[in-house]
Amino acid sequence: MSKPVKTLNAVTIRFAGDSGDGMQLVGTEMANTSALLGNDIGILPDFPAEIRAPAGTLPGVSGYQLHFSSFDIHTPGEQYDALVAMNPAALKMNVSNLKPNGILIVNSEAFKDRNLQLARYDHSPLEDGSLDKYQLFEVDVTGLTRKALEELNLSTKVVDRCKNFFALGMVFWLYNRSMDHAIALIKDKFSKKAELVEANLRALKAGYAYCLATEQFATSYEVKPAKLPPGKYRSMSGNDAVALGLIAASVKSGLTLFYGSYPITPASDILHELSKYKNFGVRTFQAEDEIAAVCAAIGASYAGALGVTGTSGPGLALKMEAIGLAVSVELPLVICDIQRAGPSTGLPTKTEAADLLQAIYGRNSEAPLPVVAASRPSDCFETAFEACRIAIKYMTPVIFLSDGYLANGAEPWPVPDSSKLPEIPVQFAKDPESFAPFLRDEQTLARPWALPGTPGLEHRIGGLEKEAVTGNVSYDPRNHEYMCVTRAKKVAQIANDLPSTEIDGAKSGELLVLGWGSTYGAIKTAVEHKQKEGKSVSRVHLRHLNPLPKDLGEILANFKQVLIPELNLGQLLKIIHATYLIPAIGFNKVQGLPFFSSEIEERIDQILEK
């Protein structure tokens, strides 16, 4: 007996359970399977900072949200079409965001006294009618998993840890996904423990078979592949894209990549990823602290490597004195700041983009440096590459900004043709006759890069002010001013080297929405909707935050109003106010979450209605 299959254009699903329930694993697997099927995807892993908060409690809930579609999407979705809740706490934390009539799968076995108490329910929500507006599927996921695995003679503890794959099997049936990729994943992930391979495979297949067999589930759904431009694709997360972008820059410049880092959420995955690619000569250095990580990267650049360090906001604060040194000695250096919610330790696993002012201004004295920001997970590749290009060409530290949402998010990425990536020319000083440590290139104002080991170029650099040209220590007042102005000029004139700014929509009109960083998807979705409604709204998204593109002032002047949505309290806003003296309007959110496009649409409507 075949059951009806309904076709949908897009689905948002959220897996929610205890932080030890393996929700991130099965969520990622659903995302990968969907991407391989050709859907466009957007994801939002949403997990607590505690590795294992007390089981069953509200703070321990870990969620993984996936948006998959048959058209081009830019966000992880807003309200869910389906929610899988592995316990009462997971239900409580997430159900308010489930669409009316949305699919709600709960692990009924977990809805017992103790878990209900931990989730602060007086009585079971399964029994009080509060879930009537949803399509509620009560499934004894725990019991059915135990049953499916009973012949394997495994401990209950081990068996219960397989229930996430039972849930995934159900979701696979519900959305007509092939289990092939998940089967391969299980075989690979548990390859050292044959009994776990068997157990998880059984759980996965049992979940699928359960939905197929039981009358509880009458309809399944399918989401056809998205019409993406032709080519080869892979799913790409922000942090992996940073790692690949850095390696690509290393290959294209011919420089050895040195990555110094101290583990910090959400940047650590870059270190993990880069440490795999030793065949590319990548030297990863897990330093004793954030300061050592950046200093080692500076030392590496001094000796001729592409020195890179990665961190998050609190780590960036620690590195700042050393970054000032790199500004002063004018060596290439890339600092990857994967921003998270602050201040201080803040919300380590939650996203925010509030380090912009720290990146541009957060050093003692006059210490200008270029700042770039990625807009999408896969854009981290190009933007990290761009950061390296600027650092090398202009002999300067560059800060690359990403955030937790991009870092852990993923999307289909058309694999670029590496032969079409630009070369990054590098010229080391060799000639003792013409060499002076601070004799600048007339065009770029970059000083020469002279590597220790080069005969005849022995010279000294340091954090004391240097005399122009010779680089000798100088306390001369005029020289100091000249050097300050020249360092500022060197960074400012990088604007001449930037492409003209792309405008999505008309070049003039009522409203321009100006964004930077990970707000890209939500802003793009919102603006596209408004444009379809015929509203006079355009959009610009900045990759270069310092210096700003040369044409930006003129673009801004062509709109009656400018709206700047930011995941901070108005940092780009301050810069735009100060630079262009226009009354731009801020729209700010600091909840540890990305914008929903609906929030931006609402704000656009408010502004246009005035």
Next chain:
Amino acid sequence: MTVKENTIAPNGPVINLSKKDFESDQEVRWCPGCGDYSILAQTQRTLPNIGIPREKFVFVSGIGCSSRFPYYMNTYGFHSIHGRAPAIATGVKITNPELSVWVATGDGDALSIGGNHFIHLMRRNLNINVILFNNRIYGLTKGQYSPTSEFGKVTKSTPFGSVDHPFNPISVAIGASATFVARTMDRDPAHMQETIKKAADHKGTSFVEVLQNCNIFNDGAWFKYTEKETKPENVVYLEHGKPLVFGAQRDKGIRLNGFTPEVVSLKDGKYSEADLLVHNENDPNSTYAYILSHMMDNTALPIPVGVFRSVETMLYEEALMQQLKTASQKMGKADLQALLESGDTWEVK
């Protein structure tokens, strides 16, 4: 030691360098009479004789009087920020292991603000040489107590005396697993040259503490050990394979009583040289070197000067290079396109 010697570089060419070749054109700006002048001169005298071409030397420093050192050396030099020289030097060495990398630092720079980097450099055992100018005072900031200043030290920032207990740099280095640990003195040029040479020759992180006089803010801090009137009774020179004998008449020795060193007389017939500690700088167990290091803290004992410890273990950069090599062999030649296309991919037509 002669000023000019011809030595052969490991890779072949004759290196014909002299002290002058290591003097930069910058005017030396330490206070007249400062012990740093001696360290500079002994270093400039020693480097021509270690078989490394001048362009391969890199001096990295932090902040403080000692950290001006690189400006005066006609080599590659990097005067960085306070306490961070070991981290910068680490990046240099990992990037280019062929360079001879040196860190010039002080008691504040290495043991206070840079304490963390200092111990981690030691434990990693990169082939980097560290010279610590220990004058037991903050000179550049004009006279505050340092992490090696004695308890009760009256300084600008401790008018009632310091209530900090001092660090013993040698003990710290040994505790951090340094593979070469030595002490020398600004007023013993020959010994300093010899020590610097040994440090340079050692494969692994070399740590040299130089007892250095700051004649402005802490004059005479080490005179008990450096002046010829008091030195013989208060210093025991460590020589590998030889018993610990000292004294103007060489009539005293150090004997180990349990774990405690004590002074014995070689004159009264009770003890002979056979009863004394025989110095073994190559002892793989660092306990012995650690016991020696603490002789500094007991005023009844002379202080040891010389090489406390010299052992060889795997170099950080060697292990790293080995990994890079193995990875290339196993994973094949680096192919950027293949890397970009790795993982699960799908074709959109």
